[in-house]
Amino acid sequence: MGSNTQAGLVMDVGSLYSYFQTLSDKRKRRGVRYSLGLILAIIMLAKTCGENHPSGIAEWAKHRTGMLVDLLKLKRNKMPHDSTYRRILAEIVNVEELERVSSKYLSGKKFFGKQVLVAIDGKVLRGTLDDHQKGTYLLAAYLPSEGIMLMEVAVPGGGREQEAAPRMLKSMDLREKIVMGDAMHTQRQVSIQIVESGGEYIWFAKGNQPQMEENIRLWFEPEVQPIPGMSFPPKDFETARQTNKGHGRLETRTLTVSSQLKDFLDWPYLAQVFKLERRFVSFKTGEIQEQILYGFTSLTREEIAPLPLLNKPRSYWGIENGLHYTAPE
DSSP: OOEETTTTEEOOHHHHHHHHTTSOOOSOSTTOOSOHHHHHHHHHHHHHTTOOSHHHHHHHHHTTHHHHHHHHTOSOSSOOOHHHHHHIIIIISOHHHHHHHHHHHHHTOGGGOTTEEEEEEEEEOTTOOOTTSOOOEEEEEEETTTTEEEEEEEEHHHHOHHHHHHHHHHTSOOTTEEEEOOGGGOOHHHHHHHHHTTOEEEEEOOTTOHHHHHHHHHHHSOOOOOOTTOOOOOOOOEEEEEEEEETTEEEEEEEEEEOTTTTTSOOTTOOEEEEEEEEEEETTTOOEEEEEEEEEESOOTTTSOHHHHHHHHHHHHTHHHHOOOOOOO
16 A cells, blocks of 8 residues: 555555556566566655655665565565666656556546546646747646646647647546646637536636636626616625635635526536635735636536635646656656
8 A cells, every 4th residue: 555645545556566567568578677567556656655756766665665565465575776767767668658557547546536636737848948948848637636647648839738638638537527727728629528528627717718707707796786676686606715824925715606607608518607816915024915716617516515616726726836847867
């Protein structure tokens, strides 16, 4: 059993090991001390616990030799050297094959539970930018709460994520998953693809969907006084609020939701719209910053209450801290 103490993640090591045993191994049999499945299983477990470099992975495994030997029924009572991990990652493993097998294993695990958030985001591979700001771009599907990468694909043409997102999502099991991305991924066809594959979506309406943003904004605007003798129909607003301290500031987040636009806004499978207000107060200077975002989701009020919905964007923004692309060592 490998675990992430922050997320309480539990893995079936035997099952993970068997998945990796199906990968092709370019090495000659003679002189091979550790199977490819074993090495990759150790790498994934170590990375889940926060180790990202071969030296750290080797040290992590060394301190857990007894546990790993017992769990994986190993004959050798010794873990691989860091040079072995480095060579496997750089020369032996087929990256596309590894991504496919890892995604198949991770997407089907029950420990992710229902309505787990899958964040999609694009980044440039660190160290690949040239003088013309051209480099290697990757689009990733990531589990922020679990700290696990499900899949990543190369994005051609300097970052055309809109074209890569449907291709990546098509190869994933989206059942009981909630997909969330930035404004670039807020696309009608992507929304249809997600819901008809068994998932749900949460999008922000801004940037490339200005009319959606304006329609939702007007719905949450304070109402003007009605004509004498008439009245506006009541709105079904519900609100949730949370306050958090961190990074030298106090953050207050307020989410207001409504289901009454689902039959009026022309967007596939839309169930709720929301207004997210963020207020930051610096402890040091007292400076106040405020931000208002508008969004919508395919999740109904019965499927997700305002407070859980409020927490989803916060988990998504964690991708900025949890998702790092580093140059190969």
